């Protein structure tokens with residue numbers, strides 16, 4: 519590591535931007551509430567927004583594996599009030615209905631690694647079945663706003679755990695994401711010192727990040743980079759983890775090489791992302807620590823079809839190695855979470871990741887759990903997402919066939935309901 523010629527910036531992070539934003543928002547809220555009712559009320563009809571009865575379908579509960587035919591799911595105010603067999607469930611009169619006869623009904627899926635830089639991508643993710651998600655970082659804190667968009671207009675965005683910006687040596691244009699990051703532009707060696715690493719984490723936390731995203735290796739998706747080259751050491755990752763933990767936050771770490779995966783896990787990360795060359799001993803360690811594995815098989819499988827020959831070859835080499843790592847992780851009892859790593863342009867359906875986990879050797883129900891109950895636990899949403907039971911979010915997908923017989927039906931949900939709002 520080079521010695522920095524410029525002293526690192528003070529670790530004090532101002533709340534200036536946050537406070538200004540809050541004041542502006544308060545002004546907007548006042549203006550909105552002063553507006554005439556008809557203009558402020560959504561055309562959908564306020565008193566029925568978020569009320570829905572999904573009826574007649576076959577309901578799968580990923581938590582128990584229970585299958586209920588001719589089920590009803592009663593959603594009121596965006597929350598499940600009852601779910602189960604029609605004969606034993608009280609259905610309110612007059613509530614809007616969604617007919618699911620001949621279909622299967624599941625909780626909305628969770629994408630535990632996705633980059634949502636635009637409102638279009640956020641909407642696309644929901645339509646493809648990801649009603650909850652964890653951000654893998656965005657360039658300019660868009661994910662913080664997407665999280666709020668999901669509260670204001672749930673049908674337009676997944677319920678989101680935001681990561682803010684990537685903790686990486688070279689911030690590039692992201693140095694403009696917040697004025698408090700700009701002093702880092704003076705560092706000749708980039709974000710590498712303990713102080714600089716803490717600074718980026720602290721700016722993220724001040725902006726309201728729920729999790730911190732960092733890396734140990736270079737990228738697989740760029741032909742000029744070597745994904746086995748390590749960019750942060752175990753000590754640097756430990757700094758990032760410690761800075762996040764001071765605020766009670768976990769770290770997700772982009773990792774490829776055997777050594778990199780091991781350094782990241784020993785640093786105390788919450789989840790290992792990609793993890794293609796993770797060693798068996800590291801998987802044992804993950805099992806012991808409860809570290810999650812988010813393999814993003816979708817992203818690695820996507821390399822196979824890349825027009826660039828270097829990336830295509832990388833994909834062909836990496837995919838079988840990663841599938842074997844997933845199979846071994848599953849057998850050892852490492853918690854798994856489904857994530858597409860969709861980034862820019864087309865959002866990949868989270869059902870595709872379930873399909874690839876199934877192909878890697880998971881039984882269908884456990885592959886579905888990786889995108890429901892297990893991923894929900896990773897996001898701290900185990901009482902909100904991943905099931906359709908009383909008190910859980912009214913997020914539903916309706917699919918065309920039995921997902922336990924063929925998980926590929928999850929790739930194209932026929933209907934998606936978000937917080938009781940049918941899309």
Ligand SMILES: [Zn+2]
Pocket residue numbers: 631633654859861
């Ligand atoms: Zn990513």
